[in-house]
């Protein structure tokens with residue numbers, strides 16, 4: 001990297017921080033700003049959300065004011081409960097805090113775990129999402145001179161909001177649908193983009209293609225591509241995955257993260273690659289809680305906990321103490337780029353976590369071990385759970401994707417089992433699976449599959 005907060009190839013003289021006031025303010029100033037916003041927001045929620053008002057009353061909260069420093073007195077809320085609130089009075093449910101005519105945009109969730117759900121936004125909510133997203137993507141190093149090929153699914157989903165964000169930054173946008181590998185390859189080979197937005201699974205898939213005829217000409221330095229921003233799943237922050245993508249394709253990998261119910265882009269990693277900066281200052285309040293007891297934890301470097309979100313300015317369908325399900329490690333706050341907002345890396349989804357002999361394990365730890373065996377593996381792997389229990393008896397069943405010709409390599413399977421045992425201290429039973437059997441797409445990888 002040549003200049004602080006900037007990608008190596010970036011020679012522009014633009015300020016690399018989009019919203020310097022918000023993104024560089026001291027922690028107490030950020031707290032004061034959030035406190036003021038929360039005072040108004042608490043009243044808004046109490047007055048207009050039957051869903052939260054009744055939950056708060058049930059929790060014994062009757063006061064008209066509740067300072068931000070006491071927010072942990074309020075109950076948590078979950079995706080499941082918000083969905084129920086919609087189901088009771090469709091289409092928007094009992095947490096819609098504005099009249100219907102103020103709803104100006106409606107997104108839907110994928111509905112992978114049941115019926116789709118809706119997310120309603122007012123004009124001001126749309127602007128808030130764009131403002132946060134702009135800080136997020138700008139932080140990764142995308143500037144107005146960038147050309148960005150996007151593979152995130154748009155359609156009914158919140159990921160489509162990224163296009164408003166790229167317009168706000170003023171870069172050139174080259175949209176491609178998810179999974180349309182040929183069009184991505186065409187776009188990259190013909191020099192349409194210097195930046196790719198994709199899942200880490202897809203970026204890895206692309207890196208693996210380089211040694212095949214289809215991917216010839218995509219390797220290090222052969223295209224204009226210099227930057228990949230990963231999102232949609234963890235992986236871009238796992239060194240074994242990131243280093244491979246960076247080396248093969250000759251790019252810098254940074255990652256972003258959002259949560260549909262909160263904001264589609266909320267955390268963005270700067271070119272210093274030290275974890276994702278929180279970019280929602282003034283609009284979203286984040287707490288860290290113990291993953292088991294759910295007791296509040298200090299948001300300090302090294303702390304590992306579940307992230308909990310509260311909207312400070314959302315008008316329609318705001319959430320309070322929403323359990324995001326992501327377990328994160330706090331990396332620190334001060335950064336060479338000048339931002340003072342805290343940085344974090346996601347270790348895994350709470351739902352993916354399992355326990356072996358009393359120790360919490362996330363599948364991402366297995367991915368990191370598997371990644372060492374390239375090129376005999378592709379880098380994808382998943383844990384097979386045979387019971388709904390969170391406790392798993394060793395050997396833990398793991399499926400590892402391998403290129404054609406390696407599927408009967410028992411030596412390889414044994415080597416991976418030994419590496420998992422020595423690194424993670426539990427026994428695993430590794431099955432080698434071809435790319436065809438693992439499931440096409442390469443777009444997104446489910447880290448856990450339950451087969452009862």
Ligand SMILES: [Zn+2]
Nearest residue numbers: 270272335337
């Ligand atoms: Zn930074």
